[in-house]
Amino acid sequence: MTRILLKITYNGKEFDGWQYQQNRRTVQGEIERALKSVHREFIRIHPASRTDKHVHALEQYAHFDTTLDIDPEKWSFILNNKLSGDIRIIESKEIDPEYHVRYHSKGKVYRYKMYFGEPSPFKYGLETHVKDELNIDRMREAAEYFIGTHDFTSFSSAKTVIENKVRHIYKLDIIETTNGLEIVIMGSGFLYNMVRIIVSYLLEVGKGNRNPESTKENIENKDRTQNPKVAPAGGLYLERIFLTEEEQGDYLKENT
């Protein structure tokens, strides 16, 4: 048996998320269908992260086990031939059968894209349109409070069943683009909806509806109800997954 690791990118617009659901188009469902057509039997795939409906991935990892004698590097080519153009396997390789990409990976980077001006049909589902003027200095001031180790109960879905809500945020950058803004957040891990609630909170700060200084108290309150709704899924990109501490360290060095 060989464990194969896939590096995957997908446009989430026409997917009901990663996780398999009957009669829905999901990323897992599409890749498992491709794997089944090669193996002639069902093969389960395990992702590093289960992205939500309409969320994109610039880099996602997933692994599966195979008994077929196929060159590990060839899997990307074989599967791409069976997948639609909105998913692409960037790379495939063999990994240690003891390595589980969800439990052993070290952290992630998400990017949230938004734009100003007239709404564009060509950005629909790919970037979030913001009509308000934003005060970026205020947003950056608020962003500082998220960095470090915190209990993120206030910034995760009330439906979260995971007990330990402490996560470490390494970086939270707000980047001005030609006609918009990108929020890049790097953390040890993220709770359900956490990035999209932090983004919508920062937007409220930028619009002047929240004070940057109250962010500390907001986190300490551990109360989800005080914070705004999640930001739309279409602006969110899973950008990096660190398979090892070394990869994470290199990213931090390159991005400081």
Add this chain to the structure above:
Amino acid sequence: MTRILLKITYNGKEFDGWQYQQNRRTVQGEIERALKSVHREFIRIHPASRTDKHVHALEQYAHFDTTLDIDPEKWSFILNNKLSGDIRIIESKEIDPEYHVRYHSKGKVYRYKMYFGEPSPFKYGLETHVKDELNIDRMREAAEYFIGTHDFTSFSSAKTVIENKVRHIYKLDIIETTNGLEIVIMGSGFLYNMVRIIVSYLLEVGKGNRNPESTKENIENKDRTQNPKVAPAGGLYLERIFLTEEEQGDYLKENT
């Protein structure tokens, strides 16, 4: 009765083209649904051009007649509130009830977008991926033969029922972009599939499968079967429609 002209843009990816079809998502169908919900009765909309399945429009025009006493400029706002993010009414205004945007407009510009390198899920349906290396000088040489007044039987769908296949091409430019190519074609009018057949022909020339010099004979043969299949719809954008000769003249002056 007031005739309202709409300037429209849409991302064609999730549309089965402009023209209404039962149980299909079409641009006409979506706009007529929005108009019906305002008028409480069916209102027909007439486009300048019926774009095919998955073809995009940066600028499309269409008009409808209304007896409602609504400020003509307000229609864009009213309809945008009822339309999905992949269609957008850029502008609305009153026009002469004798003006028919399909019969009275003077010409059009189409743009075809393609890119090289690794296929990207985020360009899927928006630009056509080309894996071959292209000789752009050869393509430009072939492009010259299309300019002027010709019978374009060789470059239109065999299904075309229109008898007069003579059209005038004003410009045919091949533009290199950061990681791809755009073909911009301006004409008095276009036959069914004409732009997409010209594009696929130029790609064959670029790949070295056709000689630029044989383009003249190819046009003169008036034989559709000698030419390649249509290029994929997702790379094609209806970019401009000239409502008057003056608009067309201005465009030519600005783009020479």
